[in-house]
Amino acid sequence: MRNENSKYLIDGKKEKWEVVIGLEVHAQVISASKLFSGSSTKFGAEPNTQVSLVDSAFPGMLPVINQYCVQQAIKTGLGLNAKINTYSVFDRKNYFYADLPQGYQISQFKNPIVGEGEITLDLPEGTKKIGIERLHLEQDAGKSIHDLDPSSTYVDLNRSGVALMEIVSKPDLRSPDEVNAYVKKIRSIMRYLGTCDGNMQEGSLRADVNVSVRKEGDKELGTRCEIKNVNSIKFMQMAIVYEAQRQVGLLESGKPIAQETRLFDVKKNETRSMRSKEDAHDYRYFPDPDLLPLNLNKELIEKIKKNLPELPDQKKERFIKNYSLNAYEANVLVSEKEISDYFEEVIKTSDIKLAKNWIMGDLFASLNDKNISILQSPVTAKKMSQLVDSISSGVISGRTAKEVFEIMKETGEEPNKIIESKGLQQKSDPKELEGIIDKILADNKDKVEQFKSGKDKLFGFFVGQVMKISGGKANPQLVNEILNKKLK
Amino acid sequence: MSEISKKNLTEIVDLIKNKEIKSEEVTQSFITNINNDKKLNSFITNCSEVAIKKAKDFDKNPKLDTLLPGIPIAVKDLFCTDGVKTTAGSKMLENFIPSYESTITNNLWNEGAFLLGKLNCDEYAMGSSNETSFFGNVMNPIAENTVPGGSSGGSASALAADLTPVTIGTDTGGSIRQPASFTGTVGLKPTYGLCSRWGIVAFASSLDQAGPMTKTVSDCALMLEAMAGFDEKDSTSINKKKESYSKNLTDNIKGLKIGIPKEYRVDGMPKEIDQLWENGKKILKDSGAEIIDISLPNTKYALPTYYIVAPAEASSNLARYDGVKYGFRSSKGNNLIEMYENTRSEGFGDEVKRRILIGTYVLSSGYYDAYYIKAQKVRQLIKNDFDESFKTVDAILTPSTPSAAFKIAEKKDDPISMYLNDIFTVPVNLAGIPAISIPAGTDNNNYPLGLQLIGKPLDEQKLLNIAYAAEKKINFKQTLERWWER
Numbered sequence: 001m002r003n004e005n006s007k008y009l010i011d012g013k014k015e016k017w018e019v020v021i022g023l024e025v026h027a028q029v030i031s032a033s034k035l036f037s038g039s040s041t042k043f044g045a046e047p048n049t050q051v052s053l054v055d056s057a058f059p060g061m062l063p064v065i066n067q068y069c070v071q072q073a074i075k076t077g078l079g080l081n082a083k084i085n086t087y088s089v090f091d092r093k094n095y096f097y098a099d100l101p102q103g104y105q106i107s108q109f110k111n112p113i114v115g116e117g118e119i120t121l122d123l124p125e126g127t128k129k130i131g132i133e134r135l136h137l138e139q140d141a142g143k144s145i146h147d148l149d150p151s152s153t154y155v156d157l158n159r160s161g162v163a164l165m166e167i168v169s170k171p172d173l174r175s176p177d178e179v180n181a182y183v184k185k186i187r188s189i190m191r192y193l194g195t196c197d198g199n200m201q202e203g204s205l206r207a208d209v210n211v212s213v214r215k216e217g218d219k220e221l222g223t224r225c226e227i228k229n230v231n232s233i234k235f236m237q238m239a240i241v242y243e244a245q246r247q248v249g250l251l252e253s254g255k256p257i258a259q260e261t262r263l264f265d266v267k268k269n270e271t272r273s274m275r276s277k278e279d280a281h282d283y284r285y286f287p288d289p290d291l292l293p294l295n296l297n298k299e300l301i302e303k304i305k306k307n308l309p310e311l312p313d314q315k316k317e318r319f320i321k322n323y324s325l326n327a328y329e330a331n332v333l334v335s336e337k338e339i340s341d342y343f344e345e346v347i348k349t350s351d352i353k354l355a356k357n358w359i360m361g362d363l364f365a366s367l368n369d370k371n372i373s374i375l376q377s378p379v380t381a382k383k384m385s386q387l388v389d390s391i392s393s394g395v396i397s398g399r400t401a402k403e404v405f406e407i408m409k410e411t412g413e414e415p416n417k418i419i420e421s422k423g424l425q426q427k428s429d430p431k432e433l434e435g436i437i438d439k440i441l442a443d444n445k446d447k448v449e450q451f452k453s454g455k456d457k458l459f460g461f462f463v464g465q466v467m468k469i470s471g472g473k474a475n476p477q478l479v480n481e482i483l484n485k486k487l488k
Numbered sequence: 489m490s491e492i493s494k495k496n497l498t499e500i501v502d503l504i505k506n507k508e509i510k511s512e513e514v515t516q517s518f519i520t521n522i523n524n525d526k527k528l529n530s531f532i533t534n535c536s537e538v539a540i541k542k543a544k545d546f547d548k549n550p551k552l553d554t555l556l557p558g559i560p561i562a563v564k565d566l567f568c569t570d571g572v573k574t575t576a577g578s579k580m581l582e583n584f585i586p587s588y589e590s591t592i593t594n595n596l597w598n599e600g601a602f603l604l605g606k607l608n609c610d611e612y613a614m615g616s617s618n619e620t621s622f623f624g625n626v627m628n629p630i631a632e633n634t635v636p637g638g639s640s641g642g643s644a645s646a647l648a649a650d651l652t653p654v655t656i657g658t659d660t661g662g663s664i665r666q667p668a669s670f671t672g673t674v675g676l677k678p679t680y681g682l683c684s685r686w687g688i689v690a691f692a693s694s695l696d697q698a699g700p701m702t703k704t705v706s707d708c709a710l711m712l713e714a715m716a717g718f719d720e721k722d723s724t725s726i727n728k729k730k731e732s733y734s735k736n737l738t739d740n741i742k743g744l745k746i747g748i749p750k751e752y753r754v755d756g757m758p759k760e761i762d763q764l765w766e767n768g769k770k771i772l773k774d775s776g777a778e779i780i781d782i783s784l785p786n787t788k789y790a791l792p793t794y795y796i797v798a799p800a801e802a803s804s805n806l807a808r809y810d811g812v813k814y815g816f817r818s819s820k821g822n823n824l825i826e827m828y829e830n831t832r833s834e835g836f837g838d839e840v841k842r843r844i845l846i847g848t849y850v851l852s853s854g855y856y857d858a859y860y861i862k863a864q865k866v867r868q869l870i871k872n873d874f875d876e877s878f879k880t881v882d883a884i885l886t887p888s889t890p891s892a893a894f895k896i897a898e899k900k901d902d903p904i905s906m907y908l909n910d911i912f913t914v915p916v917n918l919a920g921i922p923a924i925s926i927p928a929g930t931d932n933n934n935y936p937l938g939l940q941l942i943g944k945p946l947d948e949q950k951l952l953n954i955a956y957a958a959e960k961k962i963n964f965k966q967t968l969e970r971w972w973e974r
Contacts, residue, residue: 053588057808059581060568060590060687062722092804094851096828103807153824155812284851286860289693289801291723 008175009216012248016216019244021173021209022133022224023236025186027165027196028140028204029072035139035163036063036106043202047145047156055161057101062290065090069163070294072195073113073137074304076165079189079311080132082117084301088136090291094284099142099155107166109285112136113294119189120313121181122331130182131170140164165196171210171221176237183207183233184335188312192337206231211243213251222247223257227264227271239264243271315340323352332360338374345381350388358388362402366409378412379405387415394475400424428475430482433466436474437482440465451487459483490517493650497559497707498734500653504550504557511550511558514653515543518560518604521651527972528627530636530646532565533573533606542602554600555714555734562652564643565606566613567593567698568687572603576689577611577621577639580809580816580835590687591719592656592698599714604652608642611837612806613663613691615639616909619900620839627896628671629968630935634893637667637909643701644671649972654702654711658688660695661794662889662913665925668701669888669938672927672966674708674955675701677913679945680920681726684719690805692798693724695917705926705956709733712948728946736949739957742776744950747881751787752912754890760931761887768885768928768939771961772954780881784873789866790915791907796850796863797918802840803847809835842903871919878944883954886912888925888938912940922948924955927964936966 010017034041037054054061077084089111092104114135121128142160144153167186173179187198187205198205212224227243230236242264247257261280262271275281287293310318312334319330319340333356334340346355363384367377379387387408391401396419404418419425427433440462441448451458466479492500492514503509519536539560546558568574568586575581593603610620618626618641628636629649636645640657644667647655657664659677668675676699683698690696700711713733719725748769753762769779811817811831818830836844850859877884890911899906916923921942928939939958943951 056813058586058588058814059574059576059584059689059808060586060685062686064721064723094804094807096807096810098810098812098824101808101813103810104804282853284804284848284853284856286800286804286851286856289724290690 008177010213010244010248012252014252017213017244017248018216018218019174019240020171020212020214020221020224021179021240022171023169023173023179023182023210024208025167025169025183026206026208027076027167027186027190027198029069029137029163029165030195030197031066031069031072031163033066034161035066035069035137037161039161041162045158047154047158049158051157051160055101056157057103063106063288065291065294066163069137070113070296071300071304072163073135073165074296074301075193075308076167076190076195077114077117077135078305078308079193079195080114080117080119080135080167080186082132082135083115084296085111085113085115086296086298086301087111088113088294090137090288090294091285092288095281097141097144098153099144099157099160101142101157101160105139105141106288106291107138108136111293113296119182119185121178121185122327123178123181128178130172130178133168133170135165135167138164138166171212176240179209179236179240180233183236185312188335188337192309192311200232203231207236209236209239211240211247212257213244213247222251223259225257225260225262225271227262228274230264235264235266238269239271242269246271323347323356325356329356329360336374342374342381342384346385346388348385350385351392354388354392355384358384358405362405378410379408380412383408383412383414390415390419394428394477395419395425397426397476400426400472425473426475427470427473428478430478433470433474433478433482436466436469437462437479437486440469441486448487459487462487490520492517493521493653495653496703497654497710498704500559501555501557501710504559505552507550511543511546511560512540514558515539515560515604518650518652521649522605524973525649525651526974527632528629528645528649528651529624530608530626530642530649530651531562531605532575532577532608532623532642535572535603535605539602539604546600546602551600555710556596556599556601559601559653560604561596561601562605562607562643562646562655563593563603564609564640564655564657566609566658566689567656568689569593569603569606572606574606574689575623576613577609577623578836578840579622581689582622582816584815586687588687591684591721592688592715594687595715595717596656601714607640607646607652607655609657610639610641610663611840612689612802613639613658613660613696614802614839614843616662616666616906617894617896617899618642618645618667619896620837622837625896627972628893629970629972630671630893630966631933632971633896634935635670635896637670637893639663640667640675640701644668644673644675647671647673647701647703648966649968649970654700654707656698656711656715657701658691658696658698659913659917660691660697660798661917662910664699664701665888665913665923665938665940666909668925669927670893670936672936672964673701673703674705674924674926675699676708676712676924676948676952677916677922678712678716678948679726679922680917681724682716682922682946682948684717684722684725686719686721692801693805694801695794695798697917705924705952705959706734706737708924708955709737709952712952726946731949733949733952737956738953739775739960741772741954741957744777744883744954745780745881746772746777746954747780747782747877747884749782749784749787749877749884749886751784752886754911757887757890758931760929761890761937764929764937764939765885765887768958771958772885775957775961777954782877782881782884784870784877784915786866786869786873787915790870790918791911793863793866793870793918794910794914795846795907796859797867799843799847800851800860801847803844803851806836806840806844811835839903867918870915874915874919874921874942882943882950883947884942886940886942888912888940892931892933892935892937916942921945922951924951926955926959926962927966928958928962929964936964
């Protein structure tokens, strides 16, 4: 459970304020074709090359629901432990914009495909449950490109009609860190399910952030502002920090908060009013008469449920139980499916404790340095396994392994080859080591005397000498054993 | 004029199948009539040249095992036709050439027919007199300066004047049946979902339905057979087996029960219409049907309901005509909003703007529940009325319209009086059920009047059979002076 002392509060001039945050995450559905047309959804194609007559709203064109997208939404709903609604309706959200060819977006308003659910966040101070209000399916708009020409706007309709899931949280989040954990968790669940790739750079995952503040201890929610279309977790956090401060400032100087839609300006690190409640669009939602209500049969939902992959929470439990990891370690290793797959691949044959330390230590550090994913790492699971094995079998020491890893992470070479070509194998032959040690002891008779008369610290000196002579390759465990015996 | 063009579709198909006549002769006879027309203004686009070529191609290698072998057909300009201008009667689409073919026209071409031309209609099918078309009003061949009805006014006019052997229209609130009634022709609005909407310029999606307009009930059966069918590209299309309406057509209607709804007797209805209705009852009774008085208590709410639902959907359906992607774009305006405003102000006519405004209003927050939601509830009640009636009757007989054709400009500035024209046809669209209008008599100007038969969902066969039996007994004959050729 959460420790109440770790609450995120804003110190105003007069009071302490609590920040209340709700998120509307827009997640692009992984599907070969669009929500209501057969056009491809592939990212990065030439502008306007993946546009059907339906996507560009030619006269007489009609939408036909993509059943695969529906299944993806059901899967995601189940992953969010949410209720799947067997009856849902597609509505039209009407507004004019150049990148919205139909003049309306097909969305779900009153009857979404997924209802209430809940996910668990793992926070440093414990776990916290965050409520999901709903998930609905909708069409994405095209893209307006304003910076290609000084006097005109270009429109690319490749994205027009691509399926989005809008996942709306309850106002349960209380800090930028919780938002970070929430978005990462949603992302992780969808990536496990294969329903959204979560790629924020490509815009596959973006969010509208609702922020309000209230005095610590108040029960009533304050007036909220919605910050539109933020496309990175870092920006979400920055926007929340700024927005909460702004609201506290207003309230403490006796001014009201205007309910409005705001934009986050990344360069200036501030939010700005986009439109007030009075100017808010009247979207004139109504059921799309071109589409029948979506009636899902229970068998389909059950079938999808049965075939769900193991999700992060379940995997975490299993890791803790089967691999004796602590909660923190398990969390880190299941945070992304690729990482957990990598870990399990390595420990198929290798020592769990060593593997865990190497993956979470040196490997993660190298991925961070290079800003690459685990799938792009030159150190594959197989090679990592080899490295770990060579430590546990005593071929190299942990210290040498670091040297070997330094080469692996650059070249992707196999550790065995590096060890062999550089002759890094440990000296583990007791006779050879005994020879070295005898010589050292003979050369340092005075130190041997001092040691025997109680100067224990000199033990380190002898080990150091052995390492020096052996070029660092002497098996440290063996050296200790022999030294202990000889110095008795 | 050529004698061939006077014949009905069934006769022409027989002649072609018996190799007594060539498609080229048939096509040429209609083209001659089209070329001789100086006044009707029923065509927006004339496809004579291509049609003759297609006819010749057909004659070279005639494929006779189809429903419409070598038949030239002009269609309402609301059906998108591949490579042929499709305007929807609007300036907005004045020069719009689709790169695709509507499912319905495609079905016709697959049955051996080919395109003769695109027919005038009210702008975006919004109108009851064909006076809202950007391409000018259409005249009814029954008399100079009378309207042909709408919105499929060009279709009805061209059909009645023998400029096309049959045609197709769309019916959102009566747009096939009312013009059929006004021109002395047969018009069927099928069950919602029987004919695909794919490739038809949308007006009100939950009401729009394509249907045949023909000279006889047999022709109507044949055309419906060619048009109908499941289309996976239209999510509201009904997945059912194709029926052979023409083969199964019979005038044996003995024992069928025909309902007469008392609510369709409206104040101020001309005496002739009352008489027409009485006569219709008598004829059906003589054919062995049983006449039963019924009640459709929510009928009086149909028109106001329709004028909420249809404009609401239209306001959204027509949002795509914004000057960005295709169609008309105003040259005025300094930014996106101004471009939208100018494009839509200049591109749409008054009636379309009126309906967009009404639709936008009824969907607005604060009014949505009072108008749109309430209209949906009433719509359900109207449907329930029909469901309830169909527990006891097989079909319902009513007049098609409250009056015969009126003069051009007579009602143009009085939208309410114009809307009242659809009072008998609108409930059918709201309920999604089929109805047919057949010519049944004339008023004291000798202008034709129609009777409407309303059926159960997907019960087109029975509806056609009853219409067929009535047609035989009514024996409606129309001789036109062909004043438009002078």
